[in-house]
Amino acid sequence: MKPTRLACIVTLAVFAAPAQDARAQAAIQQTPDHPAITVHGTTYTPRSIFARNMGTPEDQTTAFPPHKIIGNIYYVGTRTLSSFLVVTPQGNILIDTTYERNVPTIEKSVQQLGFRFSDIKIVLGSHAHGDHQEGDALVKQLTGAQVMAMAEDVPALQAIKPGGKEHPIDKMLHDGEPVRLGDTTLVAHLTPGHTRGCTTWTMKAQEGGKTYDVVIRCSLRPPNMLTPPVIDEFNRSFKLARSLPCDVALGDHPSQFNMQQKYAKLQSRGPNPFIDAETCKLEVDIEEAMFHAILAEQQKPATSASQ
Numbered sequence: 444m445k446p447t448r449l450a451c452i453v454t455l456a457v458f459a460a461p462a463q464d465a466r467a468q469a470a471i472q473q474t475p476d477h478p479a480i481t482v483h484g485t486t487y488t489p490r491s492i493f494a495r496n497m498g499t500p501e502d503q504t505t506a507f508p509p510h511k512i513i514g515n516i517y518y519v520g521t522r523t524l525s526s527f528l529v530v531t532p533q534g535n536i537l538i539d540t541t542y543e544r545n546v547p548t549i550e551k552s553v554q555q556l557g558f559r560f561s562d563i564k565i566v567l568g569s570h571a572h573g574d575h576q577e578g579d580a581l582v583k584q585l586t587g588a589q590v591m592a593m594a595e596d597v598p599a600l601q602a603i604k605p606g607g608k609e610h611p612i613d614k615m616l617h618d619g620e621p622v623r624l625g626d627t628t629l630v631a632h633l634t635p636g637h638t639r640g641c642t643t644w645t646m647k648a649q650e651g652g653k654t655y656d657v658v659i660r661c662s663l664r665p666p667n668m669l670t671p672p673v674i675d676e677f678n679r680s681f682k683l684a685r686s687l688p689c690d691v692a693l694g695d696h697p698s699q700f701n702m703q704q705k706y707a708k709l710q711s712r713g714p715n716p717f718i719d720a721e722t723c724k725l726e727v728d729i730e731e732a733m734f735h736a737i738l739a740e741q742q743k744p745a746t747s748a749s750q
């Protein structure tokens with residue numbers, strides 16, 4: 444009996460993080476899969492959006508080929524969890540470390556692009572969920588980078604402690620605050636709802652003698668139950684998300700900006716497919732429609748709201 448028990452404990456320790464993901468996957472399977480919305484000809488449900496964002500456990504941990512997006516912005520994340528490297532002459536910025544176990548994968552992608560992982564000076568994030576910022580402590584440990592986070596997300600970030608490590612916060616940011624490194628300025632916009640401090644990043648990128656507005660969106664995916672403060676947050680965030688100038692839209696999951704299709708087009712050496720003002724609002728359209736559908740369902744009398 445003893446060896447079996449020991450094996451169980453070891454298995455539990457090794458697979459503790461994947462088990463957490465399995466729990467998240469199981470939780471979404473148990474939630475009622477409604478409402479359904481149709482946006483620009485495609486039908487979405489809460490479960491289909493979650494599946495689109497996360498893919499399989501393998502997708503979450505397998506590197507997507509690292510590549511340049513535009514100007515000094517590169518993709519270094521996995522198939523379904525975004526991580527962006529912004530390169531400057533004074534060092535680099537990493538946006539979203541994703542799961543801690545993905546950090547070596549991200550490091551390898553950074554190196555494949557010809558950059559040094561140790562040149563990361565600043566770590567930023569989209570929002571305080573483990574699939575986006577669990578790796579912050581390890582990246583700081585490996586690079587000495589400063590971790591900066593929107594003040595409203597700090598309590599939730601501090602609760603993310605892989606292996607008991609304290610979540611580093613070197614600087615608290617506030618809505619509209621710029622983060623400068625070398626010749627690059629990123630601006631932190633508070634777009635709460637998905638988390639209290641969900642942060643949309645904007646910056647300018649130069650390519651072919653032109654300057655483009657880049658928006659790196661935080662998730663706008665609403666929860667299944669909306670409370671009055673969260674409703675207010677989303678209403679504010681959708682409005683702000685629509686007001687930001689945008690030529691290039693990125694997001695915390697590649698499916699939110701059709702990265703796979705754009706990457707495929709990138710190989711044909713035509714115009715940069717990431718410059719795509721047409722679909723800048725697509726993700727906002729989807730999530731805002733879902734938000735209003737959830738709200739409408741929630742406000743119906745209990746008898747007709749249940750399936």
Ligand SMILES: [Zn+2]
Nearest residue numbers: 570572637662
């Ligand atoms: Zn999230």
